[in-house]
Amino acid sequence: MSESYELGSQFREFLKGVLDEKERGPQYGVKWGASVNLTGLKDNYKGTKVKPYTVPPGGIDNLALHSTDIFRIPGKGEFSVDFSGYFRVARDNPTTKDWSTFEILVNIIDLKMYGKHKDLGEIAVSLNPDVLSTGQLFPAGAPQAPAKCRIATGVVFDIPQFGLSVFNKEPILLMNEHVTSVPPVDDPNGHALLFLLPLFDRANPSGKPVAHLTSLRYGADNYITESEAKSFREQ
Amino acid sequence: MSESYELGSQFREFLKGVLDEKERGPQYGVKWGASVNLTGLKDNYKGTKVKPYTVPPGGIDNLALHSTDIFRIPGKGEFSVDFSGYFRVARDNPTTKDWSTFEILVNIIDLKMYGKHKDLGEIAVSLNPDVLSTGQLFPAGAPQAPAKCRIATGVVFDIPQFGLSVFNKEPILLMNEHVTSVPPVDDPNGHALLFLLPLFDRANPSGKPVAHLTSLRYGADNYITESEAKSFREQ
Numbered sequence: 001m002s003e004s005y006e007l008g009s010q011f012r013e014f015l016k017g018v019l020d021e022k023e024r025g026p027q028y029g030v031k032w033g034a035s036v037n038l039t040g041l042k043d044n045y046k047g048t049k050v051k052p053y054t055v056p057p058g059g060i061d062n063l064a065l066h067s068t069d070i071f072r073i074p075g076k077g078e079f080s081v082d083f084s085g086y087f088r089v090a091r092d093n094p095t096t097k098d099w100s101t102f103e104i105l106v107n108i109i110d111l112k113m114y115g116k117h118k119d120l121g122e123i124a125v126s127l128n129p130d131v132l133s134t135g136q137l138f139p140a141g142a143p144q145a146p147a148k149c150r151i152a153t154g155v156v157f158d159i160p161q162f163g164l165s166v167f168n169k170e171p172i173l174l175m176n177e178h179v180t181s182v183p184p185v186d187d188p189n190g191h192a193l194l195f196l197l198p199l200f201d202r203a204n205p206s207g208k209p210v211a212h213l214t215s216l217r218y219g220a221d222n223y224i225t226e227s228e229a230k231s232f233r234e235q
Numbered sequence: 236m237s238e239s240y241e242l243g244s245q246f247r248e249f250l251k252g253v254l255d256e257k258e259r260g261p262q263y264g265v266k267w268g269a270s271v272n273l274t275g276l277k278d279n280y281k282g283t284k285v286k287p288y289t290v291p292p293g294g295i296d297n298l299a300l301h302s303t304d305i306f307r308i309p310g311k312g313e314f315s316v317d318f319s320g321y322f323r324v325a326r327d328n329p330t331t332k333d334w335s336t337f338e339i340l341v342n343i344i345d346l347k348m349y350g351k352h353k354d355l356g357e358i359a360v361s362l363n364p365d366v367l368s369t370g371q372l373f374p375a376g377a378p379q380a381p382a383k384c385r386i387a388t389g390v391v392f393d394i395p396q397f398g399l400s401v402f403n404k405e406p407i408l409l410m411n412e413h414v415t416s417v418p419p420v421d422d423p424n425g426h427a428l429l430f431l432l433p434l435f436d437r438a439n440p441s442g443k444p445v446a447h448l449t450s451l452r453y454g455a456d457n458y459i460t461e462s463e464a465k466s467f468r469e470q
Contacts, residue, residue, distance in 0.1 A: 030265060032404050033433055084354050105443065126413050136444070138431060150430055152405050169267050170387050171405050175430050194387055195410050195428050196373060198268055208340065209371070 026171055031062035032152040032171050033134030035129040036090040036107045043088075046223045055102045061183045062086060062229040064216075064221035065113060071157075072196070081122055085113030086224055086232045087127075089151075089183065099147070101139045103232035104133045104182065108153055110231045123163030128167050135174070137182065147179040157199065166199040166211055173216045174218060188219035236380055267387040267406050271325040271342045278323075281458045284378030287416045288379055290337045293328035295466040296418045297321060299456035300348060306355075306392075307431070307447045314355055319349030321459055321467045322362075324386075324418065334382070335372045339417065342442040343368040343388055347467045356396030363389035363402050370409070372417065392434065401434040409453060423454035 036058075043060045050056075066084040073079065088110035094102045096117075100141045111133075113125040127133060135151030152171030159165070176184055184190075194216065198209030271293075278295045285291075302320040308314065323345035329337045346368075347358040362368060370386030387406030394400070408428045411419055419425075429451065433444030459467075 031441070033435075034441065136431075137435070148431070171406070173405070173430060193428060193430050195408060196371075196383070197370070200268075206266070206269065 007036065024036040028132040029130045030154070031132040031134065032154070033132070033136070034105055035132060035134070036105050038090055038109075041090060041092075043226070043229070044118065044223060045229060046203040046225045048223050050181050050183065050185050053099045053140075054181070055094045055097045055099055055104075056182055058091050058104075060109070061089045061091060062091065062224050062226075063183060063185065064224050065218065066112070067216055067218035069115075069213060071199075072214050074211070076119075079117055081115040081117045081123055083115035083123070083125055085125070086113070086229065087111040087220075088229065088233070091183065094182075099140055099143055100145075102147075103139060104137040105150075106135045106137065106151060108135075108151060110233055111153075111155065112235055120159055122159075124148045124158040124160075126156050126158070128156050132153070133171075137179065140179075140210065146177065147182070149176045149179050149184065150174070156202065164210070165202040167202055167205075168197055168199055168213070170197060172213065172216060174199065174216075174221070184220055185222045186220075190218040190220060192216035192218070210217065263367040264365045265389070266367040266369065267389070268367070268371070268453075269340055270367060270369070271327045271340050273325055273344075276325060276327075278464070280456060280464060281460045282435075283458050285416050285418065285420050288334045288375075289416070290329045290332045290334055290339075291417055293326050293339075295344070296324045296326060297459050297461075298324065298418060298420065299459050300346070300453065300454035301456065302348065302451055304350075304448060305450040306434075307449050308445070311354075314352055314369070314448065316350040316352045316355065316358055318348035318350035318358070318360055319344070320360070321464065322346040322455075323464065323468070326418065329417075334375055335380075338374055339371070339372040340384060341370045341372065341384075343370075343386060345468055346390065347470055355394055357394075359393040359395075361393070362389050363391050365389070368406075372414065375414075381412065382417070384407070384411045384414050384419065384448055391437065399445070400437040402437055402440075403432055403434055404447070405432060407432065407451060408450065409451075419455055420457045421455075425453040425455060427451035427453070 040059050041058050065087045070080045090107045090109050092105040094104045096102050111127040115123045131154030133153045138148040140147040151174045156167045176190045197213040199211040201210045276293050276295050300322045304318050305315045319336045325342045325344050327340040331337050346362040350358045364390030368388040373383040375382040386409045391402045410427045432448040434444045434446040
C-alpha cells in the first residue's frame with residue numbers, strides 16, 4: 001500500500017470522524033462518562049451477524065428498542081406507557097477479544113421512541129442533546145458467563161397534549177446483568193435502576209420536578225435496515 | 236412591631252441568605268435538582284427534639300453520619316471501607332404539616348467523612364463543590380406510614396496513599412424507604428441505589444473510570460453539637 005493511499009485513507013477516516021461528531025448535534029453540557037471516538041466505527045444494520053459469547057470489533061449499532069415506562073404526575077396519578085422506536089449506540093473497540101475479560105465503552109448517539117396513552121395522548125422520547133449518554137460493558141469473568149452492561153441515559157419526553165416537555169437531570173440507568181452477546185439483541189431483560197427519578201420542565205429547568213419516573217423496563221430488539229435508521233434519524 | 240424593625244429583620248434575613256450562599260463555596264456547575272433557599276433556615280444541633288410521624292418547620296440539620304462503601308479498582312480488587320463523619324442538610328419548609336401528604340426539598344450543603352483501609356490507607360470523603368446535591372422527601376400517604384427519601388449526592392474521595400482523588404459524575408443516590416421521622420435520626424437503614432457506579436480521576440476528568448463504587452450502605456445518626464459541626468466544616 002502506497003504512502004499516499006495510506007494518508008488518503010487516514011484523511012477519509014478523519015473526515016468521517018468530523019462528520020460523525022457533527023451529526024451528534026450541539027456540544028454536550030454534561031457528560032456522564034467518557035466519549036467514544038467515532039473515527040473508524042461503521043454503522044451496523046439489519047443482516048449483521050451476532051454470535052453468543054463473542055466479542056466483535058467496535059461499531060455503531062442501529063437497533064430497534066421498546067420500553068414500558070411508568071410516570072407519576074402529582075395530582076394526576078400514575079401512567080404506564082409502552083414505547084417503541086430505535087437507538088443508535090456507538091460501541092468502542094473492545095479492550096480484548098477474550099469474552100472473559102473484555103471491556104467496552106459505549107455512547108448512545110441517537111434515540112427515538114414513540115408511545116400513546118389514553119389520558120396523556122402521544123408521547124415522544126428523544127435523546128437529550130445537552131447530555132452525553134455513556135456506558136460500559138463489564139467483563140463476564142468466564143468464557144460462557146453473562147457480561148454486564150450499564151448506560152447512563154439522558155432523554156426528553158415530549159407530551160404535546162399537555163404542552164409539556166420534560167427531561168431527567170440524573171441519568172436513567174439502563175442496565176442488564178445477563179448480556180450473552182454483543183450487542184445484546186432480542187433481549188427483553190433490560191431495566192432501569194431508579195427510584196422516583198425526578199423529571200423537570202424544559203420551560204422551567206431550575207424549578208421543582210414536575211413528574212417522576214417510577215419504573216422503566218426495556219428490551220433491545222434486532223438490527224433495523226439502513227433506510228429505517230435514516231427515517232428515525234430524520235424525525 | 237414597627238415598620239423599621241420589620242425592614243431591619245427582613246434585611247438581616249437577606250444578609251443571612253447571602254452569607255449562607257457564600258458558605259456554599261463555588262458556583263455549582265451541575266445541579267441534579269432544585270436549590271433550597273437557605274434564607275431563614277436555622278442550623279439545628281444536638282438537643283433538637285425529633286418526633287416520630289411529625290413534620291417540623293424547615294431547618295439545617297447537622298447530623299453524624301456513617302457508611303460502609305465497597306470500591307472495585309481494576310487490577311487491584313474490591314475494598315470495603317467504613318467511614319464516619321457528618322453531613323449538613325438544608326431542609327426546606329414543608330409543603331404542609333400533614334404527615335400523610337407533606338413534601339420537602341433538601342440539599343446536602345456539607346459532608347465530611349473519614350475512613351481507613353489496611354491496603355488503601357486513609358480515605359477522606361467530602362462534598363463535591365462543583366455539584367449541587369439535591370433530594371426530596373416524599374409523602375407517606377397515611378398518618379403512621381413511613382415516608383420516603385432520595386438525595387442525589389456528588390462527592391470526592393481522596394486517597395492520599397495513592398495520590399488519587401476521584402469523584403462521581405452520576406449521582407450516588409442515597410435513599411431510604413422507611414423514614415419515620417424528619418430528619419431520620421439514628422436510622423441505620425439508608426443505602427445507595429447504584430450499579431457499578433463509575434469514579435473518575437480529578438486529574439483526568441474526561442478519561443475512563445479509574446474505579447467503581449459497587450455498594451454503599453449508610454446511617455444517619457443524631458444531631459452533633461455546634462462546636463463539633465464547626466470543627467468538621469473547617470476541616
